[in-house]
Amino acid sequence: MPGFQPDRPMPDKTGIGLKVEHYRDVLEGRPDLGFFEVHPENYMLGGGPGLTTLEAVRSNYPLSLHGVGASLGSYDPVDPDHLTRLKALVDRFEPFVVSEHLSWSRYQDHFLADLLPLPLTTAALAAMTANVNHMQEALGRTILVENPSTYLEFSHADMTEPEFLRALVKATGCGLLLDVNNIHVCAMNHGFDPIGYLDAIPGDAVGEIHLAGHSIDRYGERDIRIDTHGAPINDDVWALYEQAIIRIGPKPTLIERDDNLPPFADLLAEAKQAEHVMASLAQGANNASVAG
Amino acid sequence: MPASPDKITLAGIQSAFADALSGRGDTALAPHIKPMPGVPTNVQLDIYRNNVHAALARSTEGLYPAVAKLVGEEFFHHMMRDYIQRFPPQHGRMVDYGHELPDFLESYPPVANLRYLADVARLELASYLAYRAPDHTPLNPAQLAGLSPQEVAALRFEFVPSLTLLASPWPVLDIYRLAMAPEGEEPPAPEMDNNPARLLILRSQDEVDMIPLPYGDFSFLMSLQTGANLEDAAAGATASQSDFDLSSTLAQAFSAGVFSTAR
Numbered sequence: 372m373p374g375f376q377p378d379r380p381m382p383d384k385t386g387i388g389l390k391v392e393h394y395r396d397v398l399e400g401r402p403d404l405g406f407f408e409v410h411p412e413n414y415m416l417g418g419g420p421g422l423t424t425l426e427a428v429r430s431n432y433p434l435s436l437h438g439v440g441a442s443l444g445s446y447d448p449v450d451p452d453h454l455t456r457l458k459a460l461v462d463r464f465e466p467f468v469v470s471e472h473l474s475w476s477r478y479q480d481h482f483l484a485d486l487l488p489l490p491l492t493t494a495a496l497a498a499m500t501a502n503v504n505h506m507q508e509a510l511g512r513t514i515l516v517e518n519p520s521t522y523l524e525f526s527h528a529d530m531t532e533p534e535f536l537r538a539l540v541k542a543t544g545c546g547l548l549l550d551v552n553n554i555h556v557c558a559m560n561h562g563f564d565p566i567g568y569l570d571a572i573p574g575d576a577v578g579e580i581h582l583a584g585h586s587i588d589r590y591g592e593r594d595i596r597i598d599t600h601g602a603p604i605n606d607d608v609w610a611l612y613e614q615a616i617i618r619i620g621p622k623p624t625l626i627e628r629d630d631n632l633p634p635f636a637d638l639l640a641e642a643k644q645a646e647h648v649m650a651s652l653a654q655g656a657n658n659a660s661v662a663g
Numbered sequence: 664m665p666a667s668p669d670k671i672t673l674a675g676i677q678s679a680f681a682d683a684l685s686g687r688g689d690t691a692l693a694p695h696i697k698p699m700p701g702v703p704t705n706v707q708l709d710i711y712r713n714n715v716h717a718a719l720a721r722s723t724e725g726l727y728p729a730v731a732k733l734v735g736e737e738f739f740h741h742m743m744r745d746y747i748q749r750f751p752p753q754h755g756r757m758v759d760y761g762h763e764l765p766d767f768l769e770s771y772p773p774v775a776n777l778r779y780l781a782d783v784a785r786l787e788l789a790s791y792l793a794y795r796a797p798d799h800t801p802l803n804p805a806q807l808a809g810l811s812p813q814e815v816a817a818l819r820f821e822f823v824p825s826l827t828l829l830a831s832p833w834p835v836l837d838i839y840r841l842a843m844a845p846e847g848e849e850p851p852a853p854e855m856d857n858n859p860a861r862l863l864i865l866r867s868q869d870e871v872d873m874i875p876l877p878y879g880d881f882s883f884l885m886s887l888q889t890g891a892n893l894e895d896a897a898a899g900a901t902a903s904q905s906d907f908d909l910s911s912t913l914a915q916a917f918s919a920g921v922f923s924t925a926r
Contacts, residue, residue, distance in 0.1 A: 412758065421795065446674040453754065479678075482752040482753055485718060490695075492673070523696050526695055593700070
């Protein structure tokens with residue numbers, strides 16, 4: 372199977388999720404970063420400073436549009452109005468990548484404002500395949516699909532998540548956005564081996580990596596990990612990131628932070644740490660191949 | 664092979680999940696959830712219920728920071744439970760969610776004693792919408808040079824898309840500024856009785872302006888907005904405010920960037 376072929380050149384450095392609170396740091400400080408990423412839903416606006424600011428950022432950096440509202444896992448088709456608005460942003464900002472989630476949020480006219488878990492069944496795969504194909508045709512480009520954090524699994528699942536993603540990639544030609552924090556959160560919540568997960572996904576389909584922090588809620592005798600994007604990236608996630616890079620090589624890596632927003636410099640430090648991980652592992656790989 | 668009791672369609676799961684997240688019960692969904700050792704199913708679903716509530720409440724609080732300050736963050740998030748029940752979101756654009764809050768507050772019994780609250784919310788919504796309205800170049804008054812007095816008198820104006828005219832029996836701009844002031848820097852509390860607000864809200868450059876207007880100016884712009892021509896709007900304004908000065912009002916309106924077209 373051929374690996375994911377990006378439509379646009381991919382940046383070779385790490386990026387940070389762009390927040391309104393950091394506009395000045397980005398526009399005036401011009402940090403040394405590979406890209407920025409935004410939720411397109413936040414820019415589905417008539418006009419105004421939000422869009423002109425994003426244009427100013429875009430004129431200095433590659434941009435990634437990371438959707439949270441398309442609900443690709445819905446039994447229902449993708450909302451055509453949503454696709455029209457997304458296409459307008461893609462045309463205007465020419466992102467190097469467009470991504471969405473392996474999840475759903477919409478049932479008929481109910482929008483449930485979270486990334487909800489999909490039963491990993493052949494029926495869900497068929498619905499997700501149709502919706503990914505539809506979005507890719509509407510946008511005229513391939514998208515990346517991200518593995519979500521989940522807090523429940525369905526008893527009638529007939530695939531693992533890596534099996535589902537592999538089948539989706541094969542059926543649609545989409546790529547994967549590998550969220551390392553979400554793998555860790557799910558592995559701890561559902562009791563699977565995160566390294567086994569990394570070995571099972573089609574690594575050559577990965578076009579981007581996400582890193583974030585999470586919280587740990589205590590319930591009775593056990594912990595439940597919650598994906599909050601509200602804390603620094605912890606050591607477990609950094610360790611799993613190294614394992615991911617060893618397996619799939621360096622990839623554009625995004626630091627995601629949406630809550631408890633720290634000074635921009637803190638996020639920049641995390642981005643530099645990710646760059647360091649990639650550089651040192653590439654160095655190690657070169658040395659190993661020289662030695663071998 | 665007999666059909667498994669677990670066989671349920673994707674639409675069935677999603678319908679049952681929507682019920683569970685919208686307060687209509689977990690019974691249809693719960694049998695299909697794989698047991699998580701040590702964690703009851705309703706606790707797993709509570710994580711999603713909390714996420715959905717937090718996403719909607721925080722997005723709405725971001726739109727109405729002054730209302731949230733006036734009622735307190737805790738009360739605001741509690742109130743959002745009732746708001747979400749009544750106005751569940753129908754699409755994934757959170758930037759367009761929460762726009763019914765002013766009307767909701769108008770008839771929400773727990774805040775009935777804060778009679779100005781709905782109008783503070785209207786001010787915040789108008790400001791929010793102005794910030795995101797389509798970009799538009801205001802009408803240059805030089806374009807009207809050369810018209811005869813009769814032609815000027817017959818002019819009808821359209822307003823820029825960011826504009827709202829807001830009237831309230833309460834001093835809502837003062838209340839808004841009081842709520843939004845940093846701690847220790849609050850302006851004095853406004854006189855609440857017989858202190859109505861008449862505001863022009865619009866975006867100029869990258870900022871939203873909230874401009875208090877005299878009664879005559881406000882009624883003049885209201886008349887123009889509802890389609891009156893310049894002469895009739897000015898006559899109405901003079902009737903309501905004897906010292907209404909058409910030329911200075913027009914000059915201020917042009918400088919504030921009120922008009923988009925005239926014909």
